[in-house]
Amino acid sequence: MAKRPEVDIFNVLTPGRMTETTVCIIGAGPAGAAAALQLAQYGIHSVIVDKAFFPRDKVCGDGLSGKVITALTRIDPSIAERLQQYTDKINSWGVTFVSPGGVSMDVPYKPQYNTEEDAPIGFVCKRISFDQFLVDEIKRRPEISFIEGVSIDQYKLEDDGYLLSEAGGSLHIKAKLVIVANGAHSSFTRHVANFTIEPAHHAAGVRAYYRNVTGMHKDNFIELHFLKPLLPGYLWIFPLPNGEANVGLDMISSAVKKKKVNLKQLLQTTIQEDPVLKERFRDASAISPIEGYGLPLGSKRRPLAGERYLLTGDAAYLIDPFTGEGIGNALYTGRIAAEHARDAIQANDFSADALASYTDHVYRVLGAELSLSHRLQKLVRYRWLFNFLMKMATKNRQLRDLVSCMFYEVDVRKKLASPVFYLKLLFNR
Ligand SMILES: Cc1cc2nc3c(=O)[nH]c(=O)nc-3n(C[C@H](O)[C@H](O)[C@H](O)COP(=O)(O)OP(=O)(O)OC[C@H]3O[C@@H](n4cnc5c(N)ncnc54)[C@H](O)[C@@H]3O)c2cc1C
CATH class of the missing domain: 3.30.9.10 (D-Amino Acid Oxidase, subunit A, domain 2)
Known part of the structure; x- marks a missing residue:
């Protein structure tokens, strides 16, 4: 039985009792937190469940790109401001x-x-601190019920929603819609959405x-x-x-x-x-x-929604194939999922057909970037090209400035992924 959390959700945790909610989010990492916070901005209540007690660690490089501030600003500029002031990170x-x-x-x-x-554009912040920052944001919002220390391992699709249960436990949540945000090892992604590694x-x-x-x-x-x-x-x-x-x-x-x-x-x-x-x-x-x-890399397009569910972050296999960056994409997709959850609630339609536009939306926002990064990932295999580029760049200010934006600007990555770019470099030396 889980430790009593700080947020008062006594009803949710009463053994043997089933709690009903419109939206249940599985996982309170960056993707789940972004979904819950964006839903709260819409005035929509959600229940978010994480198997860990926070603060919890996550194996990561801890690099936060400019996308993190952008995503948080879109949810609520004051969250981004609080992150700028947060002292457990380095600029x-x-x-x-x-x-x-x-x-x-x-x-x-x-x-x-x-x-x-x-x-500053980039930060490095240990995930044990950054994810706690997000959880503290969740706890500020009365629209969000946060349950820690409960692993959701059983998913049963019924006529009126998903019945989510703790393996061997007595916690049951009935949700009209599930936002799946439980990371790279998500069993929902493997067993319900049928993704394979x-x-x-x-x-x-x-x-x-x-x-x-x-x-x-x-x-x-x-x-x-x-x-x-x-x-x-x-x-x-x-x-x-x-x-x-x-x-x-x-x-x-x-x-x-x-x-x-x-x-x-x-x-x-x-x-x-x-x-x-x-x-x-x-x-x-x-x-x-x-x-x-x-x-799990986003170098392949996959369907990210189905009957009564939306996949987000690593559970949607969306890590940048070149930079390995996934926190920004997790925040982006959590936010987009909340938008589609709101539309589904308004239309009272949680069918796979109604939610399919979520996949298009995600790839409209991230698709070009992911496919360019996939091409760059392949380029790294050509050692001679890499060496050549680096030698050129140390001598050429313009190229250095270009590379400078590589991790942050999609247009620049586009140039780097084009063979014409290298031909121009060769002949304009
Ligand atoms: C070695 C390494 C280095 C990386 N470096 C970087 C980097 O520098 N910058 C960057 O942007 N990205 C980096 N990434 C990627 C980044 O860590 C992920 O993309 C990011 O954590 C995804 O966030 P998420 O919210 O989707 O998943 P997660 O952060 O994994 O969060 C998932 C949450 O779900 C919970 N959960 C899991 N199963 C259940 C369950 N059954 N029931 C309830 N809760 C559950 C977990 O406890 C966790 O809190 C790196 C990844 C690795 C492995």
Whole structure:
């Protein structure tokens, strides 16, 4: 039986009793939180259930791109403002790329940035803190009933809604509509929506926290190391408050299988043996174990809605195939799902046909970006091209500025994904 949560939902937690709600959200990570908060903005009550007690950790790189602030602003500008003021995060002003040939290039998110005057675009925030920030936002809203420590593992579609139950438990929730936001390992996604994990559209990632890694950029640039032994994967070092860093590695699952790589081991040996990194980690100490988790990539279009359900975030397999970024897409899809939930409630129609427009909406917003990122993900396999580009960029300011926006501007990614772009570069040197 779950610990009594702070929000008064005594009725929901009474053993043996069935609670009815119009919308139930499974999972209170970024996707679920965004859905609940957007519904609250519409004045719609929801019940949100998470199997964990918060604060809870999530294996992640902890990088928050500009999309996070954009999504939160769309839900409610005051949430974005509170995040800007949140002190458990670090402002990051750019990216350092290291090419397979060892060329290192610093690329600010904004050319000629001023850390005193400009609003920061990127942040790094441990997920244990960021997700708690979102849960605190949920708890501010009387329209949201939040249940912690309950795992929803049984889903039964009945005429008037889904009957959701805790495996072996006595908690039952009847919902007209389910917003599925329970992450990369969602059993609803696998068993009800029938998604399968396809190694070509899935990545594996590992990360650990370290203290005292030296050689970090003074303005907290995040670092992406596309080292030769790691391709098509890369190693990241993301700076955190208090001299800590999130250090990790990810690689597409088809390559992990083909090369029979043990990612945890690869992370450790790279840190110990790479000539540059071993110096930087000489006095560093690991302050967490190395942990791994799946990244279901959005490199393939899938139906994201069905009879009485909408899939969001990682449960909808929507991680950016090039950058590995999923928090922004989770917030975006949570918000869009709330919009479609509102329309379904108004029309009192929760059928698969009525909800199908959700899939189109998500791909209208994220589709172009996801398919461009898929093409860029494939480009990384061409080591010579990568080396060439990095060499060019270190000499060419315009190209550097272009790359600078790569993680944040879809139009720029579009240029990078076009063969014409490389031809122009070759001949305009
Ligand atoms: C190694 C690694 C590095 C990454 N780095 C980055 C990065 O730097 N930046 C970035 O933007 N993204 C990154 N990602 C992706 C990012 O972590 C995810 O895209 C993001 O967490 C998705 O949010 P979500 O809300 O969909 O799912 P989650 O954050 O996974 O939240 C799902 C929630 O559902 C709950 N839950 C699960 N099952 C149940 C159940 N049966 N019943 C009730 N509740 C349940 C969980 O407890 C959890 O709270 C990384 C991922 C990995 C694996």
